[in-house]
Amino acid sequence: GAGVSQSPSNKVTEKGKDVELRCDPISGHTALYWYRQRLGQGLEFLIYFQGNSAPDKSGLPSDRFSAERTGESVSTLTIQRTQQEDSAVYLCASRLRAGGSNEQFFGPGTRLTVL
Amino acid sequence: AQSVTQLDSHVSVSEGTPVLLRCNYSSSYSPSLFWYVQHPNKGLQLLLKYTSAATLVKGINGFEAEFKKSETSFHLTKPSAHMSDAAEYFCVVSSDYKLSFGAGTTVTVRA
Numbered sequence: 050g051a052g053v054s055q056s057p058s059n060k061v062t063e064k065g066k067d068v069e070l071r072c073d074p075i076s077g078h079t080a081l082y083w084y085r086q087r088l089g090q091g092l093e094f095l096i097y098f099q100g101n102s103a104p105d106k107s108g109l110p111s112d113r114f115s116a117e118r119t120g121e122s123v124s125t126l127t128i129q130r131t132q133q134e135d136s137a138v139y140l141c142a143s144r145l146r147a148g149g150s151n152e153q154f155f156g157p158g159t160r161l162t163v164l
Numbered sequence: 165a166q167s168v169t170q171l172d173s174h175v176s177v178s179e180g181t182p183v184l185l186r187c188n189y190s191s192s193y194s195p196s197l198f199w200y201v202q203h204p205n206k207g208l209q210l211l212l213k214y215t216s217a218a219t220l221v222k223g224i225n226g227f228e229a230e231f232k233k234s235e236t237s238f239h240l241t242k243p244s245a246h247m248s249d250a251a252e253y254f255c256v257v258s259s260d261y262k263l264s265f266g267a268g269t270t271v272t273v274r275a
Binding site: 082084092094097099104140142147148153155156158 | 206207208254262265
C-alpha cells in the first residue's frame with residue numbers, strides 16, 4: 050500500500066519568503082508528526098497531531114512556524130519569513146495510533162534550502 | 165521524561181566482522197524501543213522494535229537487539245557486517261505519544 054508521501058521533495062527559496070510543506074500520511078493513521086533534521090544531526094521533534102488537533106506543539110522553534118491538519122488526512126507545515134537557519138530536511142511520520150509499540154512510518158522528507 | 169543516549173557517534177568496521185551499536189535510555193514508563201536506519205538520501209526505515217514480548221528482538225537484514233532493563237540498554241548487533249549496512253542508525257524510545265530519538269550513529273564498513 051501507499052506509504053507516507055511528502056511534497057515537494059526539494060524546495061529552494063530566498064530568505065524572507067514563505068514556504069509550505071505538505072504531508073500525506075498513511076490512510077487511517079490517526080497520529081502525525083513533523084520533525085526537522087539538520088545536516089549531520091538527529092531528528093528534532095516539531096509538532097504532534099492526534100486527528101486534526103495538535104496537543105503538542107512544543108518543538109516549533111518560533112512563531113514563524115505553524116502547522117495544520119485536515120481531519121486525519123493531509124498536514125501542511127508553513128514557515129513564514131524563512132531564514133537561512135531553517136535550511137534542513139523536514140520529515141513527516143504517521144502512526145496508526147499514538148503510544149505503545151506502534152511503529153512510526155516516515156515520509157521521504159522535503160529538503161529545504163534557504164538562500 | 166524520556167531520553168536516549170547513543171554512546172558512539174561513529175562506528176567503523178570491516179566487512180564480515182561484527183557490528184555493535186550502543187544505546188542507553190531513560191524513561192518514566194515501561195518504554196517501547198526501536199532502532200531505525202537511514203541510508204544516504206533515503207527515508208528512515210524500521211529495523212526492529214521491542215514490545216516486551218521478548219528481550220531479544222530480531223529485525224531485518226540480520227540485525228538484532230537485546231533489551232536489558234537492569235542496564236537500561238538496547239544495544240544493536242549484527243554478526244557480520246555487509247557493505248550495504250553503511251548508514252545512520254537511530255535508537256528511539258517511546259512512551260505515550262512521543263518518540264525521542266538518539267543523536268545517531270554513523271556506520272562505515274571497510275572492504
